[in-house]
Amino acid sequence: MVQMCSYCGVKPRYVEAGGRVHAYCGRTCANNAESNPGGVHDRPSQGHKSGSSNNNNRPRGLGDIIATEIAQKNKQAPAVSYKLVSSYKNNPIWRIEDTRGKSEISVVRDYQNEHIRVVFSLNDAESMGPDLPDEDEVGDTSEVDDEDQSLEDEGEAMQCTILVSKPHKGTLLIKAVALGGHFLIDNVSHSDDTDLATKNSAEADYQRQNIYIAPQFDDLSESLQNGFTSFLEERGINDELSEFVGEYVKHKENDEHTNWLQGLQSFFSP
Secondary structure, three states: OOOEOOOOOOOEOOEOOOOOEOOOOOHHHHHHHHHOOOOOOOOOOOOOOOHHHHHHHOOOOHHHHHHHHHHHHHHHOOOOOOHHHHHHHOOOOOEEEEOOOOOEEEEEEEEOOEEEEEEEEEEEEEEOOOOOOOHHHOOOOHHHHHHHHHHHHHOEEEEEEEEEEEOOOEEEEEEEEEEOOEEEEEEEEEEOOHHHHOOOOHHHHHHHHOOOOOOOHHHOOHHHHHHHHHHHHHOOOOHHHHHHHHHHHHHHHHHHHHHHHHHHHHHHOO
8 A cells, every 4th residue: 555645645655766665755745844843734635725715716796897897997087078068057048858878868949939859869879980991992092091080080970850840830850960060961851740849759759750851951952051051050059069969979978888887786786
């Protein structure tokens, strides 16, 4: 029967060529035994792990991971000043309608006998970054690069629905894009339903989507285009409001992401 080292208990004892059996497996254990006469050492027994080792190797739960994400987000978040957002929150003319956890935002005002609502959604943000060209399309890209850089500088394009209603006159529905501090009109439609600009429901949204789509704005005469542009500017639907839309989207995306993480952390907490 093989005898194990009296100190480590792991390796067999050293046996000389003449058959003499030592108490230890080698010089290291012999020296350790000499410095520790009691023969007791700190090595934990085979198959046993200390409590601290178990804690260190314990898989991280989702709650722990999410808590780390929140801490990193708070640490890395730049100090952004949303000046237009602050200005419009205190604006006596425009009123912001925004519900936490919802993607749709409205800015609302009254102008003379008209009720005006500008609606946009986080789900409708479109990046204006460059698309990668196909391999067979690669050639002189200097002009394309300049155009792509210009689009990148303008940021995200926000699809907006502008609703202007008059009593007994129906509702004007204008589809536009807020991009680079400007409103770019896509088309203009009209409905006899005056309540389209005041209702904020799924039914009203469906009715707005079901309205006949008029010709593209670019296909209209220049004088008609200029007339609609002036009509909007007179009602405060101008470059500043377009910039506000872009800034508010960034502000809300940041807040909603934080709220989302905090909700998950609460859900997965013990």
